[in-house]
Amino acid sequence: MDFNTRSGKILKNLSGMFVLKGLNVAVTFLLVPITLNILDDEKYGIWITISGILLWIGLFDVGLGNGLRNKLTEALAKNNIKLAKELISTTYVALFLIFLSIFLIFQFVNQFIDWQAVLNTSIFTNSQFAEIISVIFGFICLRFVFNTITFICFSKLDPVYVQLMGFLGKVLSLCIIIGLSKFITFDLFLLGLIYSSTPVAILFLFSIYLFKSRYSYLIPNIKNFKAEYLKELLNLGGKFFLIQISTIVFYQSQNLIITQIFGPLAVTEYSITFQLFSVITILFSIILTPFWSAFTDAYSKEDVEWIRKSLKRMVNVWVLFVFFSFLIFFGFDLILEVWIKKEIFISSDLKFSILAYVVINSLLSIYSNFLNGVGKVSIQYYLAIIFALFQIPLSIFCGRHFGVAGVLFPSILFSVFTFAIFYIQTGKILNKSAIGIWNK
Secondary structure, three states: OOOOHHHHHHHHHHHHHHHHHHHHHHHHHHHHHHHHHHHHHHHHHOOOHHHHHHHHOOOOOOOOOHHHHHHHHHHHHHHOHHHHHHHHHHHHHHHHHHHHHOOOOOOHOOOOOOHHHHOOOOOHHHHHHHHHHHHHHHHHHHHHHHHHHHHHHHHHOOHHHHHHHEEEEEEEEHHHHHHHHHOOOHHHHHHHHHHHHHHHHHHHHHHHHHHHHHOOOHHHOOHOOOOOOHHHHHHHHHHHHHHHHHHHHHHHHHHHHHHHHHHHHHHHHOOOOOOOOHHHHHHHHHHHHHHHHHHHHHHHOOOHHHHHHHHHHHHHHHHHHHHHHHHHHHHHHHHHHHOOOOOOOHHHHHHHHHHHHHHHHHHHHHHHHHHHHHOHHHHHHHHHHHHHHHHHHHHHHHHHHHHHHHHHHHHHHHHHHHHHHHHHHHHHHHHOOOOHHHOO
């Protein structure tokens, strides 16, 4: 196979991505028991909730990253290097200004937040929580500015570099934690500092390396900032932003809802279960990742046949992943015993709810990946608004009536409905019968 073709580049990246993602997952799984031993169950639940809230706030990049991903891929497909450099430079400048503003606003608001009430614990004072959260949030803001390099890698069909950055960030965290644990006693502040700063360091170093080597012709320059491109990036990016928010509402509000209703210990149980099943999501996302920008490239060149074949292959792969999901479900207790090495009770209801969510969303992600790639996201945009409005109150209601597992019920039902809509829209686009909102 010619590895310079679209399919060849995907296959070449997939081999490296599977190795790196496998190592990444292994390091992540190593970090969980190490962190649990350092913090204990309750503090670990607090850490998961804090990091989730801050990641939620930190995703307010108004979708510029994904907007850049699509527009840059189109520019590179047409070999328009001047436009590509202007898009990259505009995105960097805009993200820097956005996150500087968000950080300054957060610093002011942070001092008035009752973190003990938010986190449902009095293990630290409000001033201690504010200090911990302020430092972590600062690094999260930096992370989302430097994260622009990952979207450039996606547009260049080089997602393997994104996996490498993620892996090295986790390894660096692991090495620092293991090394320091021999000499000092960890607290939540130090752990948060390590976890939040290491990804920033890796992204910064890789940005320098790639812009001095493979992407030297794309290096950003403030002189290439074009304010007129912001509208173009924000038009598509704004829709991605709302879609991002709905996703984050699910992932991060679950921890907060569970903390409020059941306490931090329940967050630990939920988080560990979700992380174990997320192996399926992670591995499946490895396969999907190169296709987003590949779909953008293929659609801009009207290569519909390649798109159809790719979608069919991904559905076949999904069936295989469903089988592995059930293997994890039935072997859950044994896996947990080997992994965590401490007794944590997880109900069958919670395990099955997370299994259902992971399986349905893996299938849904095939079609959302295609729609994202071709920029037809208006339906996703409106569905995201509906989801964001109703998901939290419905999750609270179901959680109070059905336990921790019930918190997931609204998300599962919404995912089934969304899959049906995306499947229909994909068919209409490929058959060139999409009109109105179906083609936006």
